[in-house]
Amino acid sequence: MLILLNIADGIAACFLLLLLGDFISTFLYHVPEHVFGKFHCLVHHSKNRSFLHYAVLTRNPLVLLDGFLGALPYFIFIPWLWQLSPVGTIVGMILGECHVVWRHTTALDRVTPQWLQTVFDACQLTTPERHWLHHQNGNVAFGDIFNFYDAPARQWLHILRRVKRRYRKMNQQNLEA
Ligand SMILES: [Zn+2]
């Protein structure tokens, strides 16, 4: 019985780490970066990026920093989830890291088998093919791991862009006054 409870705690810790990490990363880093920053777009969305760039395997400090900032939201939950299950937390970190590398393998011209794409789509999980859509067009396919963050993230993008426009307009009016 105890071992079943341990397994349940482990699965919960692993799932929560990915769910909460992707949530914070998407809404507090990724989407705002698309509106107010240049950094993520420069590193992640410019053309002619090799797989190594995307996979955060390079030694380019800019790429490493983007990778680190994107991963930070996952780290902040470790102390809390560690109390629930250290093993689950570690497995969650490893799965998260593996997913980063895997979702960028499209840059190596790899194609995910159709059956796997169907399973991932059904589970609302991001495939490399889906993530590639985001690389090609920064306005779509948000949610690095979970697809269901895409719709609210696009709304968030829209809201932040409006805020930015309004702020610019206010600034301009102040300058003219
Ligand atoms: Zn990417």
Ligand SMILES: [Zn+2]
């Ligand atoms: Zn992006």
